[in-house]
Amino acid sequence: MLKSFADGKMKVTTLKQLNKADRELVQRIKDNRLTYLSDKKLCQIVNMVKTIEASSIPGVIIEAGCALGGSAILIAKTKSVRRSLRVYDVFGMIPPPTVNDTPDVHERYDIISEGKSSGLGGDKYYGYEENLYAKVVSNFESFAVMPDKDEVELIKGLVQDTLYINGSVALAHIDVDWYDPVMICLQRIYPKLSVGGAIILDDYHDWGGCRKATDEFLQQVVGTYDLDDTSGSMTIIKKTAD
Numbered sequence: 001m002l003k004s005f006a007d008g009k010m011k012v013t014t015l016k017q018l019n020k021a022d023r024e025l026v027q028r029i030k031d032n033r034l035t036y037l038s039d040k041k042l043c044q045i046v047n048m049v050k051t052i053e054a055s056s057i058p059g060v061i062i063e064a065g066c067a068l069g070g071s072a073i074l075i076a077k078t079k080s081v082r083r084s085l086r087v088y089d090v091f092g093m094i095p096p097p098t099v100n101d102t103p104d105v106h107e108r109y110d111i112i113s114e115g116k117s118s119g120l121g122g123d124k125y126y127g128y129e130e131n132l133y134a135k136v137v138s139n140f141e142s143f144a145v146m147p148d149k150d151e152v153e154l155i156k157g158l159v160q161d162t163l164y165i166n167g168s169v170a171l172a173h174i175d176v177d178w179y180d181p182v183m184i185c186l187q188r189i190y191p192k193l194s195v196g197g198a199i200i201l202d203d204y205h206d207w208g209g210c211r212k213a214t215d216e217f218l219q220q221v222v223g224t225y226d227l228d229d230t231s232g233s234m235t236i237i238k239k240t241a242d
Contacts, residue, residue: 015039022046025077033120034139035070041202044231045071045173048198049078052170057196059168060084064159064185065175065202068126069136075173076145076152083170084151088163091133091156100179102208159184165192175202179209186217193238204234 015023026042029035035042049061061079066072066089076085094112097105111117117125129135133156140147147154155162159181169192174185182201189199203210214234218225224239 015043018043018046022078025074028143029070029074032070032139032142033123034068034073036067036120037071037202038232040231041233042071042074044200044233044235045074046078048171048200048235049075052197053080053083055196057170057194059170059192059194059197060086060165062086062088062163062165062169062172062189063175064088064163064172064181065177066136067175068120069139071173071175072152073140073143073145076140076150077143081151084153086153086155088155088157088159089136090158091136091154092129093127094177095158095181097178097209098180100183100209100212102179102212105178105207105209108207163188165189168192168194168197170194170197172199173202174199177203177207177210179213182210182213183217186213190217190221190236190238195238195241197238199236201234201236204229205232
Protein backbone atom coordinates (compact mmCIF):
# COMPACT_ATOMS: atom_id res chain seq x y z
CA MET A 1 0.00 0.00 0.00
CA LEU A 2 1.30 3.42 -0.93
CA LYS A 3 0.32 6.36 1.17
CA SER A 4 1.11 10.06 0.96
CA PHE A 5 0.59 12.43 3.85
CA ALA A 6 0.20 16.10 3.05
CA ASP A 7 3.47 17.97 3.49
CA GLY A 8 1.59 21.06 4.63
CA LYS A 9 -1.71 21.04 6.39
CA MET A 10 -4.64 22.44 4.45
CA LYS A 11 -5.42 25.99 5.45
CA VAL A 12 -8.22 26.14 7.97
CA THR A 13 -10.16 29.36 7.63
CA THR A 14 -12.14 30.99 10.40
CA LEU A 15 -15.58 32.45 9.79
CA LYS A 16 -13.99 35.90 9.64
CA GLN A 17 -11.84 34.80 6.70
CA LEU A 18 -14.79 33.64 4.60
CA ASN A 19 -16.27 36.06 2.12
CA LYS A 20 -19.33 37.98 3.29
CA ALA A 21 -21.91 35.76 1.57
CA ASP A 22 -20.37 32.52 2.85
CA ARG A 23 -19.94 33.93 6.33
CA GLU A 24 -23.56 35.06 6.49
CA LEU A 25 -24.75 31.68 5.20
CA VAL A 26 -22.79 29.75 7.83
CA GLN A 27 -23.94 32.12 10.56
CA ARG A 28 -27.59 31.77 9.54
CA ILE A 29 -27.32 27.97 9.61
CA LYS A 30 -25.82 28.20 13.09
CA ASP A 31 -28.39 30.74 14.30
CA ASN A 32 -31.16 28.38 13.20
CA ARG A 33 -29.50 25.56 15.16
CA LEU A 34 -29.27 23.27 12.15
CA THR A 35 -25.76 21.88 12.62
CA TYR A 36 -23.60 20.29 15.29
CA LEU A 37 -20.42 21.06 13.33
CA SER A 38 -17.78 23.45 14.62
CA ASP A 39 -16.84 26.60 12.73
CA LYS A 40 -13.65 24.93 11.49
CA LYS A 41 -15.57 21.95 10.14
CA LEU A 42 -18.10 24.20 8.41
CA CYS A 43 -15.30 26.25 6.85
CA GLN A 44 -13.64 23.04 5.68
CA ILE A 45 -16.82 22.04 3.85
CA VAL A 46 -17.00 25.43 2.13
CA ASN A 47 -13.33 25.19 1.16
CA MET A 48 -13.62 21.67 -0.23
CA VAL A 49 -16.77 22.38 -2.25
CA LYS A 50 -15.14 25.45 -3.76
CA THR A 51 -11.95 23.49 -4.44
CA ILE A 52 -13.69 20.75 -6.43
CA GLU A 53 -15.66 23.36 -8.36
CA ALA A 54 -12.59 25.48 -9.17
CA SER A 55 -10.66 22.36 -10.19
CA SER A 56 -13.57 20.90 -12.19
CA ILE A 57 -13.32 17.58 -10.34
CA PRO A 58 -15.95 15.33 -11.94
CA GLY A 59 -18.71 13.62 -10.03
CA VAL A 60 -21.56 14.08 -7.63
CA ILE A 61 -21.38 15.28 -4.04
CA ILE A 62 -22.59 12.88 -1.37
CA GLU A 63 -23.54 13.51 2.21
CA ALA A 64 -24.21 10.50 4.42
CA GLY A 65 -25.88 11.46 7.67
CA CYS A 66 -27.47 14.90 7.62
CA ALA A 67 -29.18 15.30 11.03
CA LEU A 68 -31.20 18.52 10.62
CA GLY A 69 -29.69 19.31 7.23
CA GLY A 70 -27.33 22.14 8.15
CA SER A 71 -24.17 20.93 6.41
CA ALA A 72 -26.15 19.65 3.43
CA ILE A 73 -27.76 23.08 3.05
CA LEU A 74 -24.28 24.63 3.18
CA ILE A 75 -23.10 22.29 0.43
CA ALA A 76 -26.21 22.91 -1.68
CA LYS A 77 -25.79 26.68 -1.48
CA THR A 78 -22.05 26.52 -2.26
CA LYS A 79 -21.90 23.99 -5.09
CA SER A 80 -22.47 24.63 -8.78
CA VAL A 81 -26.16 24.56 -9.70
CA ARG A 82 -25.32 21.84 -12.23
CA ARG A 83 -23.65 19.46 -9.77
CA SER A 84 -25.81 16.87 -8.05
CA LEU A 85 -25.94 16.51 -4.28
CA ARG A 86 -27.25 13.25 -2.85
CA VAL A 87 -28.12 13.20 0.83
CA TYR A 88 -28.47 9.81 2.53
CA ASP A 89 -30.04 9.46 5.97
CA VAL A 90 -32.49 7.31 7.92
CA PHE A 91 -34.35 10.52 8.78
CA GLY A 92 -35.25 9.10 12.17
CA MET A 93 -33.67 7.47 15.18
CA ILE A 94 -30.01 6.65 14.65
CA PRO A 95 -29.49 2.89 14.16
CA PRO A 96 -27.81 1.00 17.00
CA PRO A 97 -24.08 0.28 16.90
CA THR A 98 -22.73 -3.24 16.55
CA VAL A 99 -20.01 -5.40 18.08
CA ASN A 100 -17.59 -3.68 15.71
CA ASP A 101 -18.00 -0.41 17.61
CA THR A 102 -16.02 0.87 20.58
CA PRO A 103 -17.33 1.35 24.16
CA ASP A 104 -17.79 5.12 23.77
CA VAL A 105 -20.18 4.53 20.89
CA HIS A 106 -22.32 2.11 22.89
CA GLU A 107 -22.41 4.51 25.84
CA ARG A 108 -23.59 7.33 23.58
CA TYR A 109 -26.25 5.15 21.99
CA ASP A 110 -27.58 4.13 25.41
CA ILE A 111 -28.16 7.80 26.22
CA ILE A 112 -29.96 8.36 22.92
CA SER A 113 -32.10 5.22 23.10
CA GLU A 114 -33.17 6.00 26.67
CA GLY A 115 -34.54 9.37 25.55
CA LYS A 116 -31.93 11.32 27.49
CA SER A 117 -30.23 13.15 24.61
CA SER A 118 -30.86 16.87 24.19
CA GLY A 119 -30.74 18.85 20.98
CA LEU A 120 -28.97 22.04 20.01
CA GLY A 121 -29.72 25.01 22.23
CA GLY A 122 -32.13 23.00 24.33
CA ASP A 123 -34.23 21.90 21.36
CA LYS A 124 -35.62 18.40 21.02
CA TYR A 125 -32.96 15.94 19.88
CA TYR A 126 -33.48 15.50 16.14
CA GLY A 127 -33.67 11.72 16.41
CA TYR A 128 -36.82 12.07 18.51
CA GLU A 129 -38.70 14.04 15.83
CA GLU A 130 -41.85 12.27 14.61
CA ASN A 131 -41.26 13.29 10.98
CA LEU A 132 -37.63 14.24 10.61
CA TYR A 133 -37.75 13.96 6.81
CA ALA A 134 -40.43 16.66 6.61
CA LYS A 135 -38.49 18.85 9.04
CA VAL A 136 -35.31 18.55 6.96
CA VAL A 137 -37.21 19.37 3.76
CA SER A 138 -38.65 22.43 5.50
CA ASN A 139 -35.16 23.46 6.62
CA PHE A 140 -33.91 23.21 3.04
CA GLU A 141 -36.84 25.24 1.73
CA SER A 142 -36.21 27.97 4.32
CA PHE A 143 -32.86 28.49 2.58
CA ALA A 144 -34.50 28.52 -0.87
CA VAL A 145 -33.23 25.04 -1.73
CA MET A 146 -35.88 22.75 -3.18
CA PRO A 147 -35.03 19.06 -2.70
CA ASP A 148 -35.60 16.97 -5.83
CA LYS A 149 -35.46 20.15 -7.94
CA ASP A 150 -32.19 22.02 -7.35
CA GLU A 151 -30.00 18.98 -8.12
CA VAL A 152 -30.53 17.91 -4.52
CA GLU A 153 -31.90 14.47 -3.72
CA LEU A 154 -32.81 13.22 -0.24
CA ILE A 155 -32.58 9.43 0.01
CA LYS A 156 -34.18 7.77 3.03
CA GLY A 157 -32.93 4.51 4.53
CA LEU A 158 -29.85 2.79 5.87
CA VAL A 159 -26.75 3.41 3.76
CA GLN A 160 -26.34 -0.36 3.65
CA ASP A 161 -29.59 -0.47 1.64
CA THR A 162 -29.52 2.80 -0.31
CA LEU A 163 -25.96 3.87 -1.09
CA TYR A 164 -25.19 2.53 -4.54
CA ILE A 165 -23.11 4.64 -6.90
CA ASN A 166 -22.91 4.27 -10.66
CA GLY A 167 -20.92 7.35 -11.67
CA SER A 168 -18.01 9.25 -10.18
CA VAL A 169 -17.89 11.13 -6.88
CA ALA A 170 -16.14 14.47 -6.42
CA LEU A 171 -16.72 14.98 -2.70
CA ALA A 172 -18.31 13.08 0.16
CA HIS A 173 -19.14 14.27 3.66
CA ILE A 174 -19.58 11.22 5.88
CA ASP A 175 -21.29 11.84 9.21
CA VAL A 176 -22.81 8.49 10.16
CA ASP A 177 -20.99 8.03 13.47
CA TRP A 178 -20.67 4.26 13.89
CA TYR A 179 -18.34 1.60 12.46
CA ASP A 180 -20.63 -0.30 10.07
CA PRO A 181 -22.15 2.65 8.17
CA VAL A 182 -18.78 4.40 7.96
CA MET A 183 -17.17 1.27 6.53
CA ILE A 184 -20.00 0.82 4.02
CA CYS A 185 -19.63 4.43 2.89
CA LEU A 186 -15.88 4.13 2.43
CA GLN A 187 -16.12 0.81 0.61
CA ARG A 188 -18.70 2.13 -1.83
CA ILE A 189 -17.56 5.73 -2.27
CA TYR A 190 -13.75 5.58 -2.39
CA PRO A 191 -13.52 3.36 -5.51
CA LYS A 192 -15.76 5.89 -7.28
CA LEU A 193 -13.89 8.94 -5.97
CA SER A 194 -12.28 11.01 -8.70
CA VAL A 195 -8.58 11.78 -8.46
CA GLY A 196 -8.41 15.11 -6.67
CA GLY A 197 -11.71 14.40 -4.95
CA ALA A 198 -12.09 14.15 -1.20
CA ILE A 199 -13.92 12.35 1.58
CA ILE A 200 -14.52 14.25 4.81
CA LEU A 201 -15.05 12.01 7.85
CA ASP A 202 -16.75 14.20 10.39
CA ASP A 203 -16.61 11.81 13.34
CA TYR A 204 -13.03 10.54 13.03
CA HIS A 205 -11.89 12.24 16.23
CA ASP A 206 -15.28 12.00 17.95
CA TRP A 207 -16.29 8.33 17.90
CA GLY A 208 -14.04 5.31 18.08
CA GLY A 209 -16.18 3.31 15.67
CA CYS A 210 -15.66 5.84 12.89
CA ARG A 211 -11.93 6.02 13.55
CA LYS A 212 -11.59 2.23 13.67
CA ALA A 213 -13.46 1.77 10.38
CA THR A 214 -11.45 4.49 8.66
CA ASP A 215 -8.08 3.19 9.82
CA GLU A 216 -8.93 -0.38 8.81
CA PHE A 217 -10.21 0.72 5.41
CA LEU A 218 -7.17 2.85 4.62
CA GLN A 219 -4.85 -0.07 5.35
CA GLN A 220 -6.35 -1.83 2.32
CA VAL A 221 -6.30 1.11 -0.11
CA VAL A 222 -4.18 0.74 -3.23
CA GLY A 223 -2.93 4.03 -4.60
CA THR A 224 -1.92 7.24 -2.86
CA TYR A 225 -3.88 9.74 -0.84
CA ASP A 226 -3.30 12.67 1.46
CA LEU A 227 -4.74 12.93 4.94
CA ASP A 228 -5.54 16.11 6.81
CA ASP A 229 -7.30 16.62 10.11
CA THR A 230 -6.63 20.32 10.66
CA SER A 231 -10.33 21.15 10.73
CA GLY A 232 -11.17 18.53 13.34
CA SER A 233 -12.55 16.16 10.73
CA MET A 234 -10.38 13.70 8.80
CA THR A 235 -10.15 14.52 5.11
CA ILE A 236 -8.91 11.95 2.60
CA ILE A 237 -7.82 13.42 -0.73
CA LYS A 238 -7.32 10.90 -3.51
CA LYS A 239 -4.01 11.48 -5.30
CA THR A 240 -3.82 8.51 -7.68
CA ALA A 241 -6.27 5.92 -8.95
CA ASP A 242 -6.73 2.57 -7.21
